[in-house]
Amino acid sequence: MLDQPTNTPTGPGAAESPLIASLRAAVAAAPQDIPLRLHLAELLxxxxxxxxxxxxxxxxxxxxxxxxxxxxLMARAMGAPVPTEQAPPAAPAEQQAGGFDWEAAAREVGDAVPPRFAAEPDVKEAPLTVDGSGAPGEAPAYDVDAPDAPGAVRLADVGGMQEVKDRLEAAFLAPMRNPELRKLYGKSLRGGLLLYGPPGCGKTFIARAVAGELGANFINVSINDVLDMWIGNSERNMHEVFETARRQAPCVIFLDELDALGAKRSRTQHNGMRNTVNQLLTELDGVNDVNDGVFVLAATNVPWDVDIALRRPGRLDRTLLVLPPDGPAREAILRYHLRERPIESVDLAKLVKATDGFSGADLAHVCESAAESALLDSARTGTVRMINTKDLLGAAKAIRPSTEPWFAAARNVAMFANEGGMYDELLAYLKKARKL
Incomplete structure (x- = not known):
């Protein structure tokens, strides 16, 4: 949250009136009282x-x-014209529940803040087809998940991982939720966010949660969606992904396994792959603001294999380390995977402690192995029994965390190839966890 403003005179060299001073004191005592703060702003x-x-x-x-x-009030204080037209009707309940209503906000502020997601009037483009022809009546080229679709998630659905949520809020979500503040501070929306870390730790789930927080559509792009055996088709596919997102704005494009889509060109011998990386760089640049309303997230387990040009400012210039789930996150994941299984006398606190360093995928495997053990035991004895703490702890002891090989490789990179301080956050974690 923003810091409270200090007590300053209401004009150059002038003292505050007693009413304003008393209102400041009241606002300081009740900082969450919005009507009171607005009254103070009007007086100021x-x-x-x-x-x-x-x-x-x-x-x-x-x-x-x-x-x-x-x-x-902000528009008047900044000297911008205030719209006089009647306010638009309230958004439908399902739209309000799904996230921020960008179109209603754009109409509401009118001339004070130009609309971010303006569409060309009376222009309707047919969706692209699988072969790129755009012929009507055929399937769209890429699946676009709507923010109100079944299974949509928000950051509140991500268990634990508070540091990751705080970083996302500060670097990505807060500027997008507050267009007036963004304009006031000259905050640009250019650039994207690169999530990196061990496999199986929820990078894709977090990307979907970000789309849910923004009330934006979501396109999940993997290497299979882009690469094609015919020359030129891979570049066209990459272009069509971004064109689909631009038509569906606001939209989040999630580039999964970025090291495959944007591998270092210096290590790539095949011209087709080099051209695909070049096309991705061109699309990320978004010349003439064509990417307005398109937010790019990417994930990789090996950021050191990603082409350095993708990390340039204005492209994927922000990074976020997604580590194995912490204690609260492990508890939430275990509860989720045990929710529909027959359990009794499960000591979750002991299990959470025994699975330190496990990824989300490892925790799912622990629950699956424990269920399998109880099932086989029931089949042998002919008596159905519940899954207990012993089954779960035995499974956790038998499973080696899949994150260990990743940290073994990442340790050398963080220590000896940390150009520009990119891996400072990883280095700090390794020191704290005594993995160096």
Whole structure:
């Protein structure tokens, strides 16, 4: 949350009025009281302190991004024209529940903030087909998951991993949720986010949760969706992925296994792969703001194999290390995989402690192995029994965490190939976990 504004005069060299001073004290005592803060902002604006009014309105918008009164007040304080047309009708309940309503927000602020996801009027493009012909009546080229589709997730559905959530909020989500604050601070939306870490730790799940937080469509792109045996088709497929996302904006493109789609060109002998990486770089650049409303996330287990040009500012210039799940996350994952299985007297605290360093996939394997052990025992004895703590601890002891080989390889990279401090976060974790 933004820091509280300091007590400053309401005008150059002037002292605050007693009413404003008393309101400041009241707001300091109840910082979550939005109507009270808006009243203070109105008085500050009336007293000629536009900057202080903008700061108070910004704090309101950080708590309630859809507050129309705060948006209008900020527009007046910044000297922008305030729309006089009637406010649009409220969004349907299902749209409100699905995430932020970008179109309604764009209409609401009118001329104060230009619309981000404006579509060309009366222009409807037919969806691309599998062969790229665009002929009507055929299947679309790529599946686009809507934010309100069954199975859509939010960050609240991600168990634990609070540090990852906080980094996502600060570096990616907060600027996108608050267009007025973004404009005030000159924050650009260019660039994407690269998730890296051991396999099986939930990078794809986190990417889907980010799309859910933004209320955006979601396209999951793997190497099979892009690579083609015919010359030129791979580049065209890459272009069509981004074109589909631009038509479906706001949309999150998730590039899974980026090391396969964007491998280092210096190590690539095949011209087709080099051209595919070049095409990806061109699409990420988004010349003339054609990528407005398209957010790019990527994931890889081996970021050191990704072409360095993809990490340039304006492309995938932000990185986030996704580590094995912490204690609360392991407990949530274990509860999920045991929820429909017959269990009794399971000591989750002991199991969570015994699975330190396990990935989410490892934890699912532990539950599967414990269920298998109980099933075989029941089959041998002819008596059905429940899964207990002994089964789960025995499975955890027999399974070696799949993250260990990854950390063995990552250790050398973090220690001896940490150009530009890219792996500082990984190095800090290795020292803290005594893995160096």
């Amino acid at each position: 604006l009336g007293a000629g302190s536009a900057d202080a009014a903008v700061a108070e309105a910004a704090l309101v918008l950080s708590q309630a991004p859809g507050d129309a009164q705060a948006r209008a």
